[in-house]
Amino acid sequence: MTVASSPPSRLPVRDIEGTQPKPRIREKRERDGGGRGDGALAALFIAPAMLGFLVFLLWPTLRGIYLSFTRFNLLTPAEWVGLDNYVRMVKDPIFWDSLTVTVEYVFINIGVQTVSALAIAVLLQRLTQSAILRGIVLTPYLMSNVVAGIVWLWMLDTQLGIGNEIIAGLGFDRIPFLADETWAIPTIALINVWRHVGYTALLLFAGLQAIPSDMYEAAKVDGASEWRMFWRITMPLLRPVLAVVLIMTVIGSFQVFDTVAVTTAGGPANATNVLQYYIYGAAFGRFQFGYASAMSVALLVVLSAITFVQYRLTRAGQTDLG
Amino acid sequence: MRIRTRTVVALTGVLALSLVTGCAQGGAAGAGSNTVTYWLWDANQMPAYQACAKGFEKQNPGLKVKITQMGWADYWTKLTASFIAGTEPDVFTDHIQKFGQFADLNVLEPLDDLDIDDSAYQPGLAANWTGQDGHRYGAPKDWDTVALMYNKKMVKEAGLSAEELNGLSWNTKDGGTFEKTIAHLTVDKNGKRGDEEGFDKNNVKVYGLATGGAGDSDGQTTWSPFTGSAGWKYTDKARWGSKYQYDSKTFQSVVDWYFGLAKKGYLAPFTDYTDGANPANAQVASGRAATSFDGAWMISTYYDTKGLDVGTAPTPTGPTGKRATMMNGLADSITKNAPNKAGAKKWVQYLASNECQKTVGSYGIVFPATPDGTEAAVAAYKKKGIDVSAFTEPVTDKKDSTTFSFPITDYAADVYSLVRPAMQDVYANGAPVSDLTKTNDQVNFILGQ
Numbered sequence: 184m185t186v187a188s189s190p191p192s193r194l195p196v197r198d199i200e201g202t203q204p205k206p207r208i209r210e211k212r213e214r215d216g217g218g219r220g221d222g223a224l225a226a227l228f229i230a231p232a233m234l235g236f237l238v239f240l241l242w243p244t245l246r247g248i249y250l251s252f253t254r255f256n257l258l259t260p261a262e263w264v265g266l267d268n269y270v271r272m273v274k275d276p277i278f279w280d281s282l283t284v285t286v287e288y289v290f291i292n293i294g295v296q297t298v299s300a301l302a303i304a305v306l307l308q309r310l311t312q313s314a315i316l317r318g319i320v321l322t323p324y325l326m327s328n329v330v331a332g333i334v335w336l337w338m339l340d341t342q343l344g345i346g347n348e349i350i351a352g353l354g355f356d357r358i359p360f361l362a363d364e365t366w367a368i369p370t371i372a373l374i375n376v377w378r379h380v381g382y383t384a385l386l387l388f389a390g391l392q393a394i395p396s397d398m399y400e401a402a403k404v405d406g407a408s409e410w411r412m413f414w415r416i417t418m419p420l421l422r423p424v425l426a427v428v429l430i431m432t433v434i435g436s437f438q439v440f441d442t443v444a445v446t447t448a449g450g451p452a453n454a455t456n457v458l459q460y461y462i463y464g465a466a467f468g469r470f471q472f473g474y475a476s477a478m479s480v481a482l483l484v485v486l487s488a489i490t491f492v493q494y495r496l497t498r499a500g501q502t503d504l505g
Numbered sequence: 506m507r508i509r510t511r512t513v514v515a516l517t518g519v520l521a522l523s524l525v526t527g528c529a530q531g532g533a534a535g536a537g538s539n540t541v542t543y544w545l546w547d548a549n550q551m552p553a554y555q556a557c558a559k560g561f562e563k564q565n566p567g568l569k570v571k572i573t574q575m576g577w578a579d580y581w582t583k584l585t586a587s588f589i590a591g592t593e594p595d596v597f598t599d600h601i602q603k604f605g606q607f608a609d610l611n612v613l614e615p616l617d618d619l620d621i622d623d624s625a626y627q628p629g630l631a632a633n634w635t636g637q638d639g640h641r642y643g644a645p646k647d648w649d650t651v652a653l654m655y656n657k658k659m660v661k662e663a664g665l666s667a668e669e670l671n672g673l674s675w676n677t678k679d680g681g682t683f684e685k686t687i688a689h690l691t692v693d694k695n696g697k698r699g700d701e702e703g704f705d706k707n708n709v710k711v712y713g714l715a716t717g718g719a720g721d722s723d724g725q726t727t728w729s730p731f732t733g734s735a736g737w738k739y740t741d742k743a744r745w746g747s748k749y750q751y752d753s754k755t756f757q758s759v760v761d762w763y764f765g766l767a768k769k770g771y772l773a774p775f776t777d778y779t780d781g782a783n784p785a786n787a788q789v790a791s792g793r794a795a796t797s798f799d800g801a802w803m804i805s806t807y808y809d810t811k812g813l814d815v816g817t818a819p820t821p822t823g824p825t826g827k828r829a830t831m832m833n834g835l836a837d838s839i840t841k842n843a844p845n846k847a848g849a850k851k852w853v854q855y856l857a858s859n860e861c862q863k864t865v866g867s868y869g870i871v872f873p874a875t876p877d878g879t880e881a882a883v884a885a886y887k888k889k890g891i892d893v894s895a896f897t898e899p900v901t902d903k904k905d906s907t908t909f910s911f912p913i914t915d916y917a918a919d920v921y922s923l924v925r926p927a928m929q930d931v932y933a934n935g936a937p938v939s940d941l942t943k944t945n946d947q948v949n950f951i952l953g954q
Contacts (some may be wrong), residue, residue: 196595253911256590257585257588257589257610258610259610273653336779336782340778340779340783341776341777341778341795342778342783342788343783343787343791349818359776359777359779361782362924362933363776363781363933364777364933408864422704449926450925451719451776451929451930451934452926452927452929452930452932452933452936464922467582468918469918469922470610504866
């Protein structure tokens, strides 16, 4: 018995200590291909996306950076000019003007959009579970920017637009929404808020769904008001999602183009000449692809810096949901 | 495992190949060696050119013409893209504004061997298409001028006659009979006319003159009939000038007077109509404006507007004692890398021939470049009950009228992008016209590079 009983009593001990037998088997399986098989399969799944990334993102970005140091009109070979395009950019008053106009647009667009989207998302979560309502909220997002721009352009026309007919019918002065330099940028910003707010609201709504309902129940038991629950529960726990949404919308806003192109074409008198539109004009209107690339690189740098700062400030990678 | 890795590589390769070949297929689609591809932007002209193509195919058995039409804005973007991708058409309708840039980019085929005779076309049309290198790059196609379109009913109600509108004159001091007329045609909310006591310029119901925007760098249908009849020229030379003259006192005083009409309430202000959304013809059609300056390419649009009885009058006589209008002509150009260059040359020769131009003229939508073609168009318009003499007289009557061309220089796109906002600043924001001197310096700096 003693002989027979001793080995079994030692086996579990060795097992618990994690010594030889089992790890050796695991190692062997990995070496024989179990893990490598997964790796190859993963590579297979990643390959199309990686190819797309290389062809449509990395290569154009690197090529754009290279072109920013050249004079290039598309049809003749690029000519290396060093920092000339960047020097020109720094001295170009229209570039700085475009940047200012863009920042103005971003502030109005993001400010109004985020607050409205948050309000819609909270209302959707706290008041209704209706999928139809969620669908309705998303409707403007289904329309293309160009179509939305043209429709709003007609509706807001000073003399012939239905919007101004209503304003005049109510006894107010007509407002040159897109033809006056004071109104043009806020109007374009609000048109884009109208189109995107539903989508942003649904992203935030998804974030809200991740907050456990028992927190609200507990708060209610303690007698907290909706207002208090919003500030003490919703906002802190939504922060990571809100941060990501903000980063995405800021990047998107800086790249506003199509609405401007169809409504004001940068006018009146450059009042809506946002950076992206100016870049487009330099490249496809004036065939100055080198200079346009330099401005695009500047935009890339600005956006990277803003994204980094936003990410750090909003602690986007951390959650308060313990 | 090796098989799997190989599969990954193969699949990736197939995907990459499909991307590459997919692009290539897209580019080569639709053309064959016996086909001549031809692009134009005006949908109204499509049937006329299809008729021309039929005549051409009959004369050239084995050759086919494939016509593609796309809107003005898409047209130039797509054309640029096609030059880069190598999918350009054999022949395309060219515009004088774009010509300089295309010539500079070296994407046009010289047409010297087509032996185009300048005297076979309306004066000035053929010569405009000669590059700085002395080669011809466009075969004359058609032409247009600008005239005053007016709502006959409103003019009658104002007690004015067609003769009066045909004999208008202007000056920068008191605006002449032109300013008096548009003032009289302007009506405020209370029914008071612009030249009556108590007229409310801030509440205008019908403007005497529709706005066509700030006119960009050429003012074709806005200020150019006035700057032209004041004797001003865009550049120091008729073609390929090295200096623009937006700093001229004459130019600036005319522009000041012209946009000043808006401050008086006779011309619709810039802010009234979003640039491009509601062009001059829409303002006249909706009854918000009594008159407008517009080009010959818009004749059918005005006359086809339901409920609108339109009249036309020539541009008013200016300080030089002459009427003036821009006379712009389009041309057909062949691309340097045209897949079917031999066929393209035959097609362009046919397009520029009296035969095709008479066919196009018979559709009554545009004035072809040859005198016979023009005559055919005038007859076709007449058949439709449209009198186009306000557009044709400036070309035939050299005593009382003068015509001028779009400015033809290098860097036309740069000039446009600098002058357009500057003119808008004057019109929309009331910036002083003297600011245009600074813009002119910037323009000439670019031209001098």
